Amino acid sequence: MGIWIIDGLVMQHSNNEMRKQHLFIEDGKITKILDGNENIDTGDHQVIHAEGKLVSAGFIDMHVHLRDPGFLHKETIQSGTLSAAKGGFTTVACMPNTRPVIGDVETVNYVLNKAKEEGAVRVLPYGSITVNELGRELTDFEALAEAGVIGFTDDGVGVQNAQMMKHAMARAKKINKPIIAHCEDDSLVKGAPVTEGQFATKHNLKGIPNESEAIHVGRDILLAEATGAHYHVCHVSTKQSVRLIRQAKQLGINVTAEVCPHHLLLSEQDIPGLDANWKMNPPLRSQEDVKAMIEAIEDGTIDMIVTDHAPHSKEEKEQGMELAPFGIVGLETAFPLLYTAFVKSGRWSLSFLLEKMTIAPAKVFELPYGHIQVGSEADITIIDLEEQKQIHPAQFVSKGSNTPFTGWNCNGWPIVTIVAGNIVWSSSTTNKE
Structure with a gap:
């Protein structure tokens, strides 16, 4: 079973613009990138609804x-x-x-x-x-x-x-x-x-x-x-x-x-x-x-x-x-x-x-990562650019809480992280079967 990320905003580095696109992930790779206006049949695949969210490498x-x-x-x-x-x-x-x-x-x-x-x-x-x-x-x-x-x-x-x-x-x-x-x-x-x-x-x-x-x-x-x-x-x-x-x-x-x-x-x-x-x-x-x-x-x-x-x-x-x-x-x-x-x-x-x-x-470092393109490794981060919250070390999953940034208000929080096609972090209910 693959993963569809639909309606996400993908940065086009060639012109510094974001474009709404649908990404399909299968066998650890990005296998399809479709225009966001296209109607797609997600079938039995897992779907991540990313409307209004940044989808980055x-x-x-x-x-x-x-x-x-x-x-x-x-x-x-x-x-x-x-x-x-x-x-x-x-x-x-x-x-x-x-x-x-x-x-x-x-x-x-x-x-x-x-x-x-x-x-x-x-x-x-x-x-x-x-x-x-x-x-x-x-x-x-x-x-x-x-x-x-x-x-x-x-x-x-x-x-x-x-x-x-x-x-x-x-x-x-x-x-x-x-x-x-x-x-x-x-x-x-x-x-x-x-x-x-x-x-x-x-x-x-x-x-x-x-x-x-x-x-x-x-x-x-x-x-x-x-x-x-x-x-x-x-x-x-x-x-x-x-x-x-x-x-x-x-x-x-x-x-x-x-x-x-x-x-x-x-x-x-x-x-x-x-x-x-x-x-x-x-x-x-x-x-x-x-x-x-x-x-x-x-x-x-x-x-x-x-x-x-x-x-x-x-x-x-x-x-x-x-x-x-x-x-x-x-x-x-x-x-x-x-x-x-x-x-x-x-x-x-x-x-x-x-x-x-x-x-x-x-x-x-000559690594085969860092890009969103068909055939590339499905390493994806989905970010809510509008979400604002304070930095609280008590909420870290790291064992360390040693930071000088406690209490800082920040926007732009990652909400889903995918490594080689596997969801390894999800902060909310953005995932739907």
Whole structure:
């Protein structure tokens, strides 16, 4: 039995217009796309009535922390992927800073098998660049690639040794896999919980300077130029990093980049006090940096939007700004936050936002997803653009509730998520047999 999605509004990216269409899904693929004015016989197939709702390709998040294996009190593959599905994401790429680190074939197989058994959405694991992310020895790139990793990163820590990073890029280039870099010079950040700036000064805290990120970005761009590797910069947060990435792209160096919603929406001036739900890495920067992030995503310097979904337990975050771990959750709030702030305000087109969450990540990482067309994978997100509600962490399906966006009023909530033709999330009675 197939699924009909009828009367939905499908974005036509060629002209930035929405068109009413009917979609038919069968055997995990989109097999028909009909004009919305056509009369159709739905037969015995399942029907989703999507009148007035946006029907989008499923969102792709290339930067999440599922915490499994090793940190199941924070998140599991089951809870994390359900959180993704609720947020409209159909594909997520999980970071390797688990315990054990995803740096050997056995752990890759564990993640892939558990995702197949318990996951609500598609999970693409990264492998670590170095053994246990210690920066001392490269992992077996070839074996990890064969096992199914989509790239290599030591996310959570920066690779401190330039020679190690150069060797990593050369190895990755040989097997056509990207290097995904958490950019941070440890000598400049030790013991600092927030950005260097007014908030740190006011609360007598050590600050994380912008150059701690940009130094690694600049170094790695030169190494990418030397090796020819595809170099992808994680969670860009500083104007200096943007400047370096923009120059690298102008020179034809194979560098791509991502930004998170919180670095587009918040600055250090928004932090209300010593609440660790506002503590993330990279930290919230200055308003000038936020402006640079927005301009960079708009002009293509930054390619895509990711969440860096990083759940922690309530007890861990209650340790306070200095002792609590870095990170906030983001899967369930990313689209509503961005739609409300940038599309409803008129700054961005809806087509632009959708492109940065679907087509762009698929293109950068050469994934066969992110499009609505006949023959494509039936990864679909249906969104009620008119629904408005507040963000309440108690309603999250993620194990983590650590967010700075509590109480924000947002429009644009995903109501149905379909992965490879299977309904994995539905918020209401939009489904009718």
